[in-house]
Amino acid sequence: MKIQAKIFGISLVCLLILGGLGAWYVASMIKPEQLIKVLASSVKNATGRDLKISGPISLNLFPKITISAEQLSLSNDSWATSADMLTLKRMDINIKIFPLLSKRIEIHQVELSGLEVFLQKNAAGKVNWDMNIDPPSSSLPLVSSQATSTHDESGITMGNISVTNATIHYRNASGQDSLYQIKRLSSIESSKKTSILLDMDYQGLVLSLAGKTDSISGLIKHWDVSPSQFAFDLKLGVSGKSMMIQGEVIKSPKSLPIVDLRLTSDAFDWPSVGGTPNIPIQGSTNLLNKSSQSSKVQLANKKPSSPYLLSDEILPFDVLPKAKGKIVIKITELGLPKRKPLQNLSAIVQMNDSSIDIPQLMFQMGKGQADIQLGFSALGSASPVITSKGFTKDFTLEDLLARIDPSSKVSGGNMKLAFDLKMTGKSLHQMASNANGKIQLDISQAKIGSNFLNDGGELVITLLDAINPLRKKTAENMLECAVAYLPINSGQINIANTIGIETDRLNVVLAGSINLKTEGVNLTIEPREKSGLTSGLDLAGLVKVGGTLSNPKAMVNQAGVVSSAVSIGLGFLTGGASILAENAKSLSSKSQPCREALHPWADIYPGMQ
Numbered sequence: 001m002k003i004q005a006k007i008f009g010i011s012l013v014c015l016l017i018l019g020g021l022g023a024w025y026v027a028s029m030i031k032p033e034q035l036i037k038v039l040a041s042s043v044k045n046a047t048g049r050d051l052k053i054s055g056p057i058s059l060n061l062f063p064k065i066t067i068s069a070e071q072l073s074l075s076n077d078s079w080a081t082s083a084d085m086l087t088l089k090r091m092d093i094n095i096k097i098f099p100l101l102s103k104r105i106e107i108h109q110v111e112l113s114g115l116e117v118f119l120q121k122n123a124a125g126k127v128n129w130d131m132n133i134d135p136p137s138s139s140l141p142l143v144s145s146q147a148t149s150t151h152d153e154s155g156i157t158m159g160n161i162s163v164t165n166a167t168i169h170y171r172n173a174s175g176q177d178s179l180y181q182i183k184r185l186s187s188i189e190s191s192k193k194t195s196i197l198l199d200m201d202y203q204g205l206v207l208s209l210a211g212k213t214d215s216i217s218g219l220i221k222h223w224d225v226s227p228s229q230f231a232f233d234l235k236l237g238v239s240g241k242s243m244m245i246q247g248e249v250i251k252s253p254k255s256l257p258i259v260d261l262r263l264t265s266d267a268f269d270w271p272s273v274g275g276t277p278n279i280p281i282q283g284s285t286n287l288l289n290k291s292s293q294s295s296k297v298q299l300a301n302k303k304p305s306s307p308y309l310l311s312d313e314i315l316p317f318d319v320l321p322k323a324k325g326k327i328v329i330k331i332t333e334l335g336l337p338k339r340k341p342l343q344n345l346s347a348i349v350q351m352n353d354s355s356i357d358i359p360q361l362m363f364q365m366g367k368g369q370a371d372i373q374l375g376f377s378a379l380g381s382a383s384p385v386i387t388s389k390g391f392t393k394d395f396t397l398e399d400l401l402a403r404i405d406p407s408s409k410v411s412g413g414n415m416k417l418a419f420d421l422k423m424t425g426k427s428l429h430q431m432a433s434n435a436n437g438k439i440q441l442d443i444s445q446a447k448i449g450s451n452f453l454n455d456g457g458e459l460v461i462t463l464l465d466a467i468n469p470l471r472k473k474t475a476e477n478m479l480e481c482a483v484a485y486l487p488i489n490s491g492q493i494n495i496a497n498t499i500g501i502e503t504d505r506l507n508v509v510l511a512g513s514i515n516l517k518t519e520g521v522n523l524t525i526e527p528r529e530k531s532g533l534t535s536g537l538d539l540a541g542l543v544k545v546g547g548t549l550s551n552p553k554a555m556v557n558q559a560g561v562v563s564s565a566v567s568i569g570l571g572f573l574t575g576g577a578s579i580l581a582e583n584a585k586s587l588s589s590k591s592q593p594c595r596e597a598l599h600p601w602a603d604i605y606p607g608m609q
Helices: 002-028 032-047 098-102 145-153 216-222 290-301 397-404 428-433 450-454 458-467 593-597
Strands: 051-053 057-060 066-075 084-095 105-120 156-171 177-190 193-202 205-214 228-238 241-251 258-265 323-336 339-353 355-365 368-377 385-396 410-424 436-449 476-489 492-503 506-515 520-529 543-547 552-556 566-570 577-581
Touching: 032 051, 032 066, 098 105, 156 216, 177 216, 205 216, 216 228, 339 397, 355 397, 385 397, 397 410, 397 436, 410 428, 476 593, 492 593, 506 593
Parallel strands: 105 156, 258 323
Antiparallel strands: 051 066, 057 066, 066 084, 084 105, 156 177, 177 193, 193 205, 205 228, 228 241, 241 258, 323 339, 339 355, 355 368, 368 385, 385 410, 410 436, 436 476, 476 492, 492 506, 506 520, 520 543, 543 552, 566 577
């Protein structure tokens, strides 16, 4: 037994010596310059870009074959701002020995330090990271399948990746810049699994990602070549709170990936980022002078002002990935920026090519519950279609306002909301301009502080000030009910006495229209004092609101004004204001504005009562 053990030990030592000599022999045949030339040639053939190395190149044979290079750069697209798409201070490549005997380069690990990437999208929608090379013209001979196979077999394969101190700049089509700082990123492959670790900062957010997936190199190798299945189990961290990301992706050649994804968390905060920093994109070589570059950056970052309250900026529907499958979301508590959290958020997202359906989106807010359905179709077309319907129940204005503004003095206010809308367009303004559907809101029995009314926006403030210039002197207002039924037809809201408000001293009915295409406002306000202080005079129709949603203007309705002035005490939500009128004709006012304005709930959302 001892003799056999000795023989085995001697044999093992001999094999190690022979292996070491073989490794030394193979390694001695490697020339760093030649390998870098092969890498540069492979990059050029695959991307059409130039890989340059201006720093020293070194080769270490012990304890493993390692090639190191410094001051690397990859050229950018011709239209991009910076000359280089990326620069790199140092790169270390660890190479497997035995595949070299078969004339294959298998990289065990790549370590990158001081990486800086410049990503950019121009106004035409072109991105500088799209490195697809145009196919050869028909006049050129096509590469045979045999040649292609040989090239694939002798290609370079990648293993582990380690990145430290990386910076990614991104400029969108509007010229806005974003900055991503990666402290550490590692991808380690073992037993057909990949371990992921990421620590980074984005606009003041501290982000982390950790967990395991199926082999990433295997996914890249088989993607769109042969059927592949990629499972993952990751943990996303955002500023100290975490979310589990679990599921799998199935990909067959020449077909869309099928996604089965689950996002779960006990407590998670919706990311809140600060203002986008104005960070000039600068390359490492062939840069414009500083003053010229600065002026171009300022010009690129300057966005044209929109004449509309609803933005006409194009929404990034084009960045949504095309896939099939579903995403299930369950978050027990979702924190909102500067707001109180939502509870028990659950959603199902179904994807089918260029369509996304959300048949279930539910959440709770205090004792209230919302049930919403959303649909997005034709996302790749010039006119995406968006559908939205849903309802809320058991909400209160008090709870809602406390979540938005803890300082607002509102109590009570039971709320019901239902909506059913269909819109088309690529911006909020386009969607509103083409909107069709119905919205109804009902609020009852609330005490409202003046600060809440002042935060209602320009249109609300204009309405209130037009009727009651002295309303701000009253700290609290009693709202008995408010109903708004808004039918929308091709972007036109026709209000036929379908907005009614009742306070302890005043009944008000609104009539007119709002054109969402032009955002033009044409509203007539019909108030009626309930306390009898107006000596029986009816002030209906004296006040109108015109202008636009972003610039509303109060005016007097000429039809309701006559020659002699009479001072009248009128309170709108306060009871303390005065409106001057002269022998006003009595126009019929609604005795119960809320009841008259309210439509059956089932007309807006079937089954709702």
